[in-house]
Amino acid sequence: MRTLDFDFYLPPHLIAQHPLPNRSQSRLLEVDAIQNTIRDNFFRHISDYFEAGDVLVLNDTKVIKARLFGQKATGGNIEVMIDRVFNTQEAYAQIKASRSPKTGSLLHLANSYQAEVLGRHADMFHIRLLGDESWYDFLEQHGQLPLPPYIEHAADTADDTRYQTVFAKHEGAVAAPTAGLHFDNEMLSALTDKGVHVCYVTLHVGAGTFQPVKVDNIAEHHMHSEVYHLPEATIAAILQARETGKRVTAVGTTSLRTLESAARAEKLFAHHGETDIFITPGFEFKLVDRLITNFHLPKSTLMMLVSAFGGYDLLRQAYAHAIEESYRFFSYGDAMLITRSASQRIK
Incomplete structure (x- = not known):
């Protein structure tokens, strides 16, 4: 069909x-x-x-509050959508950017936190959160709820x-x-x-x-x-x-x-x-x-x-x-x- x-x-x-x-x-x-x-x-x-x-x-x-915003080390704005968290520090994510980040580059998230790009698998990026905080705790504090693209308002407390x-x-x-x-x-x-x-x-x-x-x-x-x-x-x-x-x-x-x-x-x-x-x-x-x-x-x-x-x-x-x-x-x-x-x- x-x-x-x-x-x-x-x-x-x-x-x-x-x-x-x-x-x-x-x-x-x-x-x-x-x-x-x-x-x-x-x-x-x-x-x-x-x-x-x-x-x-x-x-x-x-x-989870899987949507994050930040910048590449070069200054370009990015949107990160966490797809799968598979241990406390590592996750797969989709990244929207004017140019895709390279392996080994750093991402600046939520103003003062960093993640490292470890590699790429198809359309997903393998990234590691640097520091002691786990992904789930980090997302709960700094992420946004990922409402579907056909919902036109930003996620709120409701x-x-x-x-x-x-x-x-x-x-x-x-x-x-x-x-x-x-x-x-x-x-x-x-x-x-x-x-x-x-x-x-x-x-x-x-x-x-x-x-x-x-x-x-x-x-x-x-x-x-x-x-x-x-x-x-x-x-x-x-x-x-x-x-x-x-x-x-x-x-x-x-x-x-x-x-x-x-x-x-x-x-x-x-x-x-x-x-x-x-x-x-x-x-x-x-x-x-x-x-x-x-x-x-x-x-x-x-x-x-x-x-x-x-x-x-x-x-x-x-x-x-x-x-x-x-x-x-x-x-x-x-x-x-x-x-x-x-x-x-x-x-």
């Missing part, structure tokens, strides 16, 4: 620039590939779609809270798992009280999530690798659901990608890993029955993923309906609940 097959026109006024006052206030578009139906609802009714024994899988990654899920725990993401932004603590408690197994994975969303697909043939696109963790408790809940005929619902494409990456092994097991899984129409899903997700950008890899999950034609109809009904799009926008038409389950 071609990248243009996943294009659509979105009126700019439908791009949500700010969150709604309450997390669960958003609308919900139900897309059922079994019944081939599309229905309007509200997210506050999400628990109606669950029964005891079902599994809900959330991504508990925590967004974004520090609302561009973070209520269950965020493990630092490392540079973008929020936005489907999880709709959940509040009361809603999670209600699901648990109903007998739903609320479980977690961790996938640290990288800066590559904002990168456009630059090839015409989608088979030629290569995904950025992202780090994930799949815990034993989540595996146990999923296997129990499989044995009892219950459903597994992934909250967000990141949770889905984590589970389906793990499902490629002969047997599920708890582990840390990396995934560059690229899900397009024709992909054979093995674990996830339903997906809660936001609306995605035209021609994006995530638009390809939801088209694979719910069916290309039905998703085109759903997006056209959402635009006609003035749903709010992207990170701070409304949600979808997609049920796929068939399950290929593993034991």
Whole structure:
């Protein structure tokens, strides 16, 4: 398939620039590939779609303040987007500058701190923070929250809270798992009280999530690798659901990608890993029955993923309906609940 097959026109006024006052206030578009139906609802009714024994899988990654500004040693201004912190002093980053910094050069960050460029890997720079402070502490004090490029205002204190899920725990993401932004603590408690197994994975969303697909043939696109963790408790809940005929619902494409990456092994097991899984129409899903997700950008890899999950034609109809009904799009926008038409389950 071609990248243009996943294009659509979105009126700019439908791009949500700010969150709604309450997390669960958003609308919900139900897309059922079994019944081939599309229905309007509200997210506050999400628990109606669950029964005891079902599994809900959330991504508990925590967004770091990954955007930094500074200068090269030569004086040129730079913008640094930390992509992955892999020890206290070293990280991969994207760097915007009039000329790319060279290996061995120094970067001056947040007025008085320095980082050294150790090398380059594809479009990422390997940099080391000089001094005793760790990257996470440094970013928390001096960084800015990296709101997506389609949000036109600079991050403020309200974004520090609302561009973070209520269950965020493990630092490392540079973008929020936005489907999880709709959940509040009361809603999670209600699901648990109903007998739903609320479980977690961790996938640290990288800066590559904002990168456009630059090839015409989608088979030629290569995904950025992202780090994930799949815990034993989540595996146990999923296997129990499989044995009892219950459903597994992934909250967000990141949770889905984590589970389906793990499902490629002969047997599920708890582990840390990396995934560059690229899900397009024709992909054979093995674990996830339903997906809660936001609306995605035209021609994006995530638009390809939801088209694979719910069916290309039905998703085109759903997006056209959402635009006609003035749903709010992207990170701070409304949600979808997609049920796929068939399950290929593993034991």
